Amino acid sequence: MLSSHFDEFSLCSPKLELLWQEMVEQACVCHDPLVRGLLATGIRSHADFASALAALLGRKLGDRSVAADALAELVKESFDAQPEIVCAAAADMVAIRERDPACPDYVTPFLFFKGFHAVQSYRVAHWLWRAGRRHLALHLQSRGSELFGVDIHPAARLGRRILFDHGTGIVVGETSIIEDDVSILQEVTLGGTGKHSGDRHPKVRRGVLIGAGAKVLGNIEVGEGAKIGAGSIVLESVPPFTTVVGNPARKVGTRHSGMPALSMDQMLPPIDYII
Numbered sequence: 001m002l003s004s005h006f007d008e009f010s011l012c013s014p015k016l017e018l019l020w021q022e023m024v025e026q027a028c029v030c031h032d033p034l035v036r037g038l039l040a041t042g043i044r045s046h047a048d049f050a051s052a053l054a055a056l057l058g059r060k061l062g063d064r065s066v067a068a069d070a071l072a073e074l075v076k077e078s079f080d081a082q083p084e085i086v087c088a089a090a091a092d093m094v095a096i097r098e099r100d101p102a103c104p105d106y107v108t109p110f111l112f113f114k115g116f117h118a119v120q121s122y123r124v125a126h127w128l129w130r131a132g133r134r135h136l137a138l139h140l141q142s143r144g145s146e147l148f149g150v151d152i153h154p155a156a157r158l159g160r161r162i163l164f165d166h167g168t169g170i171v172v173g174e175t176s177i178i179e180d181d182v183s184i185l186q187e188v189t190l191g192g193t194g195k196h197s198g199d200r201h202p203k204v205r206r207g208v209l210i211g212a213g214a215k216v217l218g219n220i221e222v223g224e225g226a227k228i229g230a231g232s233i234v235l236e237s238v239p240p241f242t243t244v245v246g247n248p249a250r251k252v253g254t255r256h257s258g259m260p261a262l263s264m265d266q267m268l269p270p271i272d273y274i275i
Contacts, residue, residue: 016090019106020049026107042111050079050086053120056110060117061143074136078127085123088160092119095161099183099264115167118150122172125154156201163261166212173201175219183261185212185230193218193235205240207259211266227260229268243269 027039046052058072079086096109096116103109109116121144128137137154145151150164152172159180164170169187172178175198176190188210192200202216205223211230216222220237228234229245229252238244241255245268253269260266 016049016087019090019094020052023049023052023106023110026105038111039107043107049090051076052110053086053089054079057117057121057124060147061121061140063143066139075124078124081131082127085120085127088123089120091160092116092162095181096163099163099262100165113167114148115150115164115170118144118148118152118167118170119158119162119164121148122152122154122156122158125152126156126158129154159206175199176201177203179204179206179208179224181207181259181261182210183208183264184210187213189215189217191215191217202234207261209260209264209266225256225259227256227266230266 023043027043030036030039042056043052046055054072054075057075058068058070062068062071093106093109093116096113097103097106100109103113121140125137125140125144128134128140134154141152141154149168150170152158152170153174153176155174156172156176156178158172158178159182161181162178163183165183166186170184171189171191173191178184178190182204190202190204200219202218203221204210204216205221205226207225208222208227210216210222210228211232213231214228214234215232216228216234218235220234222228222234222238223240223242225241226238227243228238228249229243231247232245232249233247234244234249236248238249239251241257243252243256244250245252256269
């Protein structure tokens with residue numbers, strides 16, 4: 001299995017070609033007659049990873065107002081203009097395979113994981129936003145929210161090797177930053193604290209793990225390697241390599257080492273209770 005720990009995953013990289021070859025081989029293994037057509041349409045009929053991803057996003061995001069074929073061409077345009085989008089998508093998929101025990105191969109997240117689909121839709125919308133095509137970017141945001149239950153503002157900034165586990169109910173506000181190697185579970189909000197404009201959303205640094213249902217609010221920083229427990233309400237910055245939990249979130253245990261996002265260790269350190 002390929003490792004996600006790389007600096008560059010370029011379009012001409014042997015790693016990307018190896019990844020695509022492995023996906024095609026995995027698609028050929030399935031003999032279920034009801035799934036063979038899906039695998040052919042989604043993977044085997046395409047020449048490479050980029051063309052398959054463009055077709056997938058076109059089919060997913062297309063509707064009566066913007067046809068699937070037109071959207072697929074738009075996605076290809078974004079890939080041609082910014083090849084890093086394809087590289088980031090491949091890196092995301094490898095990260096999912098490494099971190100999610102429910103993911104047996106690369107075909108599974110590519111075809112079936114809406115968290116992956118939502119992040120790749122965002123990447124195209126972000127390219128449109130930066131290119132000044134903001135209404136179209138907001139259309140993709142709206143479609144992603146409708147289809148996947150994930151709402152990522154196209155102006156937000158996401159790094160590589162991002163895992164949105166399950167995806168349902170994740171909200172990422174306009175001025176949010178999510179750095180590389182971050183894992184976020186369902187029903188997480190990176191939001192503001194009111195109607196103020198400007199820089200008002202969280203900055204999530206490398207290696208952070210955010211548990212299900214957590215709400216991180218305001219222009220605060222979640223430091224590198226931090227862990228936020230499920231259901232927590234975080235209103236203040238979290239120091240690096242620190243675990244916080246509760247409402248409002250408070251530090252528990254001692255400073256840890258390693259990156260919780262990579263290990264997906266959601267357990268909390270021992271807590272001493274004083275009654």
